Amino acid sequence: MKILCLLGSPKKKGNTAYALNYLEEQLKQQHHEVKHVHVPSLSIAGCKECYWCKQDEAYLCVNNDDAIPLLKDMLEADAIIFSAPTFCWGFPAQMKALLDRMFCLISWKEGETESHSLLEGKTVGLIVTAGGEVKNNAELLGIAFNNMVEFMKCKLAGIVYIAPCEGIQSIDDTIKQQLDDLSQRLGS
Numbered sequence: 001m002k003i004l005c006l007l008g009s010p011k012k013k014g015n016t017a018y019a020l021n022y023l024e025e026q027l028k029q030q031h032h033e034v035k036h037v038h039v040p041s042l043s044i045a046g047c048k049e050c051y052w053c054k055q056d057e058a059y060l061c062v063n064n065d066d067a068i069p070l071l072k073d074m075l076e077a078d079a080i081i082f083s084a085p086t087f088c089w090g091f092p093a094q095m096k097a098l099l100d101r102m103f104c105l106i107s108w109k110e111g112e113t114e115s116h117s118l119l120e121g122k123t124v125g126l127i128v129t130a131g132g133e134v135k136n137n138a139e140l141l142g143i144a145f146n147n148m149v150e151f152m153k154c155k156l157a158g159i160v161y162i163a164p165c166e167g168i169q170s171i172d173d174t175i176k177q178q179l180d181d182l183s184q185r186l187g188s
């Protein structure tokens, strides 16, 4: 399977990267094709709310920045893993910009109440790190992500919270087991 792994931390070698790299190694051992993308290195603007993407003839987004090839990667992938540190009870701005731009993957046909998603049926997962607790903190990213998964008509493989995360030593055997399980569900 083709699995797209998105690192949403500005740090390429931080806590989130460590957890994501561990998951990627598990996926490679299961002979999946892994593509790793560091989202904050890309130039992805926020959604302009122009609704161009909702016109019948529109394909993806009118804003031709680095989001476009990444959205195409998403369409090609069988599964997508998102990862992010908690920043002010939410996703880091660079990752939030991408999530907002994914709005272009949803469309509504005139006269139909049901929406269409270009990501329908894809398996997705999330890794969240945080300095603080899960409750009322890291879980807020999971709640938003869950809603997004439903909106995008994707299948949720799971969410792994690493919180409180006090460096890579917090990614202990218990967390590694959760990442192993997530890798199995992503690839099945």
Ligand SMILES: Cc1cc2nc3c(=O)[nH]c(=O)nc-3n(C[C@H](O)[C@H](O)[C@H](O)COP(=O)(O)O)c2cc1C
Pocket (backbone or CB within 6 Å): 009, 010, 011, 013, 014, 015, 016, 017, 084, 085, 086, 087, 088, 089, 090, 129, 130, 131, 132, 133, 137, 138, 165
């Ligand atoms: C701008 C900023 C905002 C943060 N906000 C929160 C927060 O709201 N809750 C929390 O628990 N940790 C917060 N943290 C801590 C990070 O989520 C935590 O250190 C995380 O593991 C960093 O992951 P990284 O090394 O992959 O970047 C924040 C850190 C920064 C730099």
